[in-house]
Amino acid sequence: SLAGEIMYRNSFHCFAKVVRGEGFFGLYRGLLPQLMGVSPEKAIKLAANFTMRDLLTSKDGNLPLWKECIVGGSGGACQVIFTNPLEIVKIRLQVAGEMTEGTRTGAVGVIRELGFSGLYKHG
Numbered sequence: 521s522l523a524g525e526i527m528y529r530n531s532f533h534c535f536a537k538v539v540r541g542e543g544f545f546g547l548y549r550g551l552l553p554q555l556m557g558v559s560p561e562k563a564i565k566l567a568a569n570f571t572m573r574d575l576l577t578s579k580d581g582n583l584p585l586w587k588e589c590i591v592g593g594s595g596g597a598c599q600v601i602f603t604n605p606l607e608i609v610k611i612r613l614q615v616a617g618e619m620t621e622g623t624r625t626g627a628v629g630v631i632r633e634l635g636f637s638g639l640y641k642h643g
Contacts, residue, residue, distance in 0.1 A: 535547070557606070557610070560603070560606075561599055561603045562599075564598055564599050564602050564603065565595045565596065565598065565599040566595070567598075568594055568595040568597075568598035568599070569591055569592065569594070569595035572590065572591045572594045572595065573591050576590060576591060604639065604640060605631075605639035605640070608630075608634070608638075608639050609627050609630045609631060609639070612625075612630045612634075613625075613626070613627065613630065616630075
């Protein structure tokens with residue numbers, strides 16, 4: 521397709537075009553890398569959530585709303601702290617894969633280039 525050309529008219533057109541061009545399993549192409557990226561992210565969040573819930577729940581099983589907020593916030597914070605470096609490396613590798621000139625680099629090269637603090641820098 522040309523730049524500026526509409527590739528799909530709607531969701532059904534997209535579905536039909538993919539199945540026609542790539543077969544039924546074409547709908548699932550790229551699913552495995554996504555699952556491999558999302559699974560550890562959610563596992564970290566749930567583990568932190570369950571741990572904090574166990575720590576903050578009283579002996580009678582009561583967990584007030586303000587403690588629920590702490591539980592959810594800590595789960596989300598752990599998720600971001602541990603998965604942000606992986607996202608930074610992934611994005612750098614995707615951009616490098618789109619470049620047609622220059623040398624290619626791998627995950628270790630990106631980490632060496634950015635350093636530990638560079639994996640957490642904003643912007």
